[in-house]
């Protein structure tokens with residue numbers, strides 16, 4: 355069968371499409387319903403092929419040899435040319451091998467006590483608070499502290515200094531990459547230099563100490579078998595802060611929001627919280643949260659050769675955005691319901707890919723899952739959370755889903 359031509363929105367300049375993209379949370383879903391699971395449009399003058407669904411994504415991940423990583427210009431510049439996110443082939447594999455050592459099961463066992471201590475700090479703060487606490491902001495602080503403490507081995511004071519520059523850097527990630535004086539992008543480039551300098555000092559000071567996980571990187575080799583130099587390593591560390599912070603914070607905020615809105619699910623979960631059989635009710639609940647509100651809306655690839663996705667022809671050199679929300683035209687009402695049981699009773703057959711897939715699958719998945727499990731178990735066992743009335747619980751979707759009013763809660767001891 356010959357492949358069908360690539361359906362297109364017909365956008366010429368991409369201006370209208372760009373405005374719609376930022377304004378309409380259903381931007382891609384609307385176009386998928388109209389044009390199918392593979393279509394092309396233009397955003398910020400860049401042609402982009404959007405794909406969704408198991409068939410198209412499965413076809414893409416089977417053709418890794420014809421793909422390379424791709425990021426918008428602003429992200430590419432802010433992450434840096436040495437970052438593994440901006441590399442492909444042997445360069446990329448070698449760095450994944452080195453950085454992956456930070457997330458081995460031995461490394462995770464080493465990090466566990468520090469993560470539990472951070473969870474305990476939050477449980478204490480919640481119990482002692484006189485007024486409502488914005489839980490989403492606390493989850494951001496927690497997710498950042500986990501990487502800064504467990505991986506980088508930083509004390510609170512250095513952590514705060516890093517955090518301030520990191521927030522300036524993050525704000526310009528998806529902006530227009532024009533470094534005119536005073537623009538967010540120029541400020542972010544300056545923050546990037548300070549972050550790299552700080553990370554280099556951390557790397558050099560911690561090299562001989564077993565604080566954090568940085569000793570696990572020593573002896574890491576590049577694609578030619580030569581030791582990775584510090585300039586290379588610090589760009590990998592910057593990537594970890596970027597990749598591991600907003601994403602994990604979003605999953606945690608959305609998890610607690612879902613439990614607060616669905617007390618019967620919380621009760622079902624509590625009955626079995628200490629059961630270690632996998633997949634557990636907690637695994638199913640976290641997966642259900644990620645099904646309904648994927649922390650990462652999608653990821654990009656560029657095809658170096660022409661390929662076919664779900665029988666649609668994609669000419670060489672296209673930027674492809676994989677959209678991760680689950681899709682189905684059947685049984686729609688049930689799929690709009692928050693029902694973690696679907697992942698245990700066999701009634702849900704789609705493969706979800708909240709952590710991506712293939713050669714670039716999330717490198718920090720095991721750490722993220724550990725953080726989420728420890729935070730969920732730690733808080734649920736110690737405190738009963740109550741939603742503060744009159745707040746907007748709708749989700750703001752960009753950069754990652756988070757409750758608009760910050761998820762204001764009060765806590766009582768269990």
Ligand code: HEM
Nearest residue numbers: 597598601602649650653709710711714715716717718722
């Ligand atoms: C719930 C939390 C998280 C989610 C949902 C998530 C999701 C993702 C996704 C979708 C990708 C893109 C995969 C692809 O291109 O195929 C990715 C890449 C990545 N993630 Fe995560 N992530 C999470 C947490 C973390 C954490 C905690 C870290 C590390 C501290 C991390 C490090 C990375 C890195 C380094 C990459 C780039 C991999 C590569 O290009 O080879 N992530 N993540």
